[in-house]
Every structure is written in C-alpha cells, then in structure tokens.
Amino acid sequence: MIRLRSVNKAFAPAAGGPAVDALVGFDLEVGGGEIVAILGPSGSGKTTVLKLVAGFERADAGVVEVNGAPVTTISPQRVLVQQDSALFPWLNVEDNIGFGLRAQGRADGTAVGQWVRRLGLVGAERRYPKELSGGMRQRVALARALAVRPEVLLLDEPFGALDAISRDTMQDVLEEAWSITRPSVILVTHSVDEALRLADRVVVVSERPARVRATVEVPAGRPRDVAAMGELRRALREVIRGGDAMPGEGA
Amino acid sequence: MKRLAALGWPALGVVTLVLLWVGAALYMGKPHVLPGPWAVAETMFSMRGPLVVAAAKSLSRVGVGWLAAAAVALPAGWAMGAVPALDRELRALLSLLRPIPPFVWLPLLLLWVGIGEPSSWMVCFVAALFPILAHARQGVAETPVALAAAAENLGATGLHLWARVRVPAALPLTFTGLKAGWSLAWMSVVAAELVGADGGLGQLILDSRNLARPDLAMSGMAVLGAVAAVTGGLLGWAERRVAE
Ligand SMILES: Nc1ncnc2c1ncn2[C@@H]1O[C@H](COP(=O)(O)OP(=O)(O)OP(=O)(O)O)[C@@H](O)[C@H]1O
Ligand SMILES: [Mg+2]
Numbered sequence: 001m002i003r004l005r006s007v008n009k010a011f012a013p014a015a016g017g018p019a020v021d022a023l024v025g026f027d028l029e030v031g032g033g034e035i036v037a038i039l040g041p042s043g044s045g046k047t048t049v050l051k052l053v054a055g056f057e058r059a060d061a062g063v064v065e066v067n068g069a070p071v072t073t074i075s076p077q078r079v080l081v082q083q084d085s086a087l088f089p090w091l092n093v094e095d096n097i098g099f100g101l102r103a104q105g106r107a108d109g110t111a112v113g114q115w116v117r118r119l120g121l122v123g124a125e126r127r128y129p130k131e132l133s134g135g136m137r138q139r140v141a142l143a144r145a146l147a148v149r150p151e152v153l154l155l156d157e158p159f160g161a162l163d164a165i166s167r168d169t170m171q172d173v174l175e176e177a178w179s180i181t182r183p184s185v186i187l188v189t190h191s192v193d194e195a196l197r198l199a200d201r202v203v204v205v206s207e208r209p210a211r212v213r214a215t216v217e218v219p220a221g222r223p224r225d226v227a228a229m230g231e232l233r234r235a236l237r238e239v240i241r242g243g244d245a246m247p248g249e250g251a
Numbered sequence: 252m253k254r255l256a257a258l259g260w261p262a263l264g265v266v267t268l269v270l271l272w273v274g275a276a277l278y279m280g281k282p283h284v285l286p287g288p289w290a291v292a293e294t295m296f297s298m299r300g301p302l303v304v305a306a307a308k309s310l311s312r313v314g315v316g317w318l319a320a321a322a323v324a325l326p327a328g329w330a331m332g333a334v335p336a337l338d339r340e341l342r343a344l345l346s347l348l349r350p351i352p353p354f355v356w357l358p359l360l361l362l363w364v365g366i367g368e369p370s371s372w373m374v375c376f377v378a379a380l381f382p383i384l385a386h387a388r389q390g391v392a393e394t395p396v397a398l399a400a401a402a403e404n405l406g407a408t409g410l411h412l413w414a415r416v417r418v419p420a421a422l423p424l425t426f427t428g429l430k431a432g433w434s435l436a437w438m439s440v441v442a443a444e445l446v447g448a449d450g451g452l453g454q455l456i457l458d459s460r461n462l463a464r465p466d467l468a469m470s471g472m473a474v475l476g477a478v479a480a481v482t483g484g485l486l487g488w489a490e491r492r493v494a495e
Contacts, residue, residue, distance in 0.1 A: 054404060056404075074404050076404065076405055076406035078404075079404055080401075082400075082401065086398055088402075088415075099415070100407075103408075
C-alpha cells in the first residue's frame, strides 16, 4: 500500500534562480496489488512522484509511506523502471535480469531463466542491450525489476518510445508478468488507451505543479478490450480536455 | 570489398611513402645521407641482433614504468572520480603537474637517481601516470546517473556497486588512458635514451648519428614504430576482450 499525502517537492534549478515547484499538496493512494495510472502533461511532475516513492528524492513536506512506513531510502522493495530502461550496456540480457538477485547475494540461474521465458526473451539471453530493439530492451528492464520481486513497481512511460504495435504487445506482456507477483504499480503514461488497458484507477494530474485533477475508476476485468470501453474513454478524454481549457483547475 | 578497402587505403599510403623515399634517395644520390629502403632493409637484417636487444631494453623500460603508473593511477583515478572531496583536493595539483611534458622531468630525475634503469622507469612512469589517472577519473565521474541509480535500486551496494557498475562503466575511458599512457611512455623512453640512459633504441639511434650511419638510425626508427604499434594494438585487443 502506497500513500502520498500533502506532498510538496521543489527543485532548485542548476542554473540558479527561484526553485521550481514540481508537486504541491499532492495526494495519492495505491492499494496492495493495485495498478494506478498517472496521466498528465509533460513536465508536470509525474516522474517526481515515482522518484519520491522509489526513495531517489525526499519530499520537502508531507507524507510518503509504503505499508505504513515512511520512505527514507532506496530499496529493492520499490523498483523504478526508468524512462529509458537504463540497462547495463556491459551486461548481456541474462546478467541484466540477474543483476538484482546477484547484488543481494542471491544469484539464481533458475529464476533468471524463468523471467527470460515469461518476458519472451528466449534466444536473446546472450545478447547485449545495444543489440536489442526498443521493445526487447523494455522486456529486459521489466524482467530485471520483477526478478527482485518488489512490492512496488514504478513504471515511467515504459512504452513511450515504442511504435503502436509493439506497445500493444508490451501491454499484454506487462499485464501477464505483473499477474505473477502482483506488485502495487504506479504507471506513468501519456496514453489514455494504455491507462484504460492496464489500470484499476486512472489519476489525471494538472500542469506543473502536479495536483490530482480527477480520479477515474476502471471497473473492468482482465484482460481488457479497450475498444469496448468507449464510454469510459470518452469520459476520461473529457476530463483531460477540461484541463487544457482551465490549467491547474482542481478536480 | 569493404575489407579490401580497409586494407587498401593504409597500404596505398605506405606505398606512396616508400615511392617518395625511393625517388628522393635516387635523386639525392648520397646513400650516406639518405639511404634508400633497400639499404635500410639490409641494415635491419644484418643488425637484427643489436636491434632486437635495443628494442627489448626499451620495451622493458616502458613496460615497468607503465605498469607502475597503472598500478598507482587506476585506483587513484577511480577514487577521485567517486569521491568529489578528494577530487577537489587533487585536481588543482594535477592541473599544475599535468601540462609539464614528461621528458622535462629528466634532468631532475638524473640528478636524483642518476643515469640508469630507475631514471628510465621513472620517466615512463611520469609520462604514463597523468593520462591514465585523468581518464580513469573521468570514466568513474561520468558513470551515467541513471545506471548508478538503477543499480542501487536493485540492491547493489559497496563493493558490488563498484565491481559491477562503476568500474565497468569507466572501462572505455580507462582504456583510452592506458593507451595514451603507453604511447607517451614510448616517446619518453626514447628521450631518456637520447639523453644518456644506457642501451635501448634511443641510444642506438643516437649512436648511429655519431657513427654517421643514417641507415642504422632509420632501422632503429622503423623498429621503434613497429614495436609501439604492435604493443598498442595488443592493448586494443585486450580492451575488446575485457569489454566482452
Ligand atoms: N533534479 C531536478 N532538478 C531540477 N529540476 C527538476 C529536477 N527533476 C525535475 N525537475 C523539474 O520538475 C518538473 C517536473 O519534472 P518531472 O520530471 O517530474 O515531470 P514529468 O511529468 O515526468 O515530465 P515528462 O512527462 O516530460 O517526463 C519539471 O519542470 C522539471 O524540469
Ligand atoms: Mg517524466
């Protein structure tokens, strides 16, 4: 269970000048095993939310908790899959996936083999990241994160750089992989359809500083057919468009 | 076809050079000033014993100095890259020392340790030290933040973070430093031998001037170039092996 309450976070620009507010009074709750999507404009503070939960950044004010305990450190219990996948270029697919287990002194070839199969990477075990397509790289990044069996999985536009077809496939792959260990997930995305396809709840945030403008429950079973969700999709688009007319307006 | 081209262009350069050389030697007609390639080849063959001995001597000097430099500069550079406080402390000192050409240390070294092996080693050491240090430092300092963060996020700490992330991330630049150090050490050993260190290719070249033997000098230069190129190539090969 992830809980952010009244969180403020500002950054001091490297070039000097006044601090930039990324989050002001930000609230979010994600239940155990729940998938919550965050939809919002570029530069609004979405990545910042993930970094706070991952422990990469500390909030200036407010509460950031996982399972009732404040987040104070980086931990393999809360793994962030970064926007550009951040694979280790000097390790092959297998060693990238096994990195976390090995780092924790729990090297486990069998587990790595399982994740290789689950994410459809059979045959690519010995390849290096530069020899992989964008979709394959994201598969490896997901496998690498899931292999440490985190309670919380933070996904920062994981498929943002992929073409529509690979994106579609990867959404299936993600859902299937998620169902194995069922971590709580915060998924940052720019795609309404992706949010509807994967999330139990969609949180629409404002322009920077990000505040929650609307929360939309997605009461549908899995796997889903987004084409049949026209009503909900229209409603969600409406909420988002409303934001463009009135930037920063509360929910 | 591509491979042929890759071999062809350098070969063309060599052939052109040799042709120019032949032309100049014939035009000049003074083999005791500018011997032709055939004369140099003859000398290289007849003097192969002394040439090999001299090359081995120079190589051992470069090897000792360069290895010692690597042993000091790699850990020091990696540490500087990882610890900003240390980096600030040492950078000013380094930026003062680094632009001094290594051979400039020679007079001092000769004064301190005299002519002989130690002063040759030390010249090579000084020559190789700074490029290795600077590149190792930069390699670690520039480990992509995203990679270091990902490693920590997956549970890597302490030694593991070093051995599996920071050092591998620093390897390409580290090898650049090792190669730069190697070629600088070669230039410096020749300088040391020209000034007086006993034996080695530098001294052989100097002696051949005194003996009015340009063919021998040119043989020495050819061997020098060949040895430096081959050993440098070995380093490149080692880099590719390690990068696997
Ligand atoms: N480390 C940092 N230093 C300074 N400013 C930062 C830092 N991280 C983020 N910011 C600023 O905070 C704001 C929010 O950034 P964030 O990366 O969270 O946005 P985002 O919603 O993820 O954007 P995008 O959709 O483009 O990924 C931006 O204005 C950004 O420039
Ligand atoms: Mg972002």
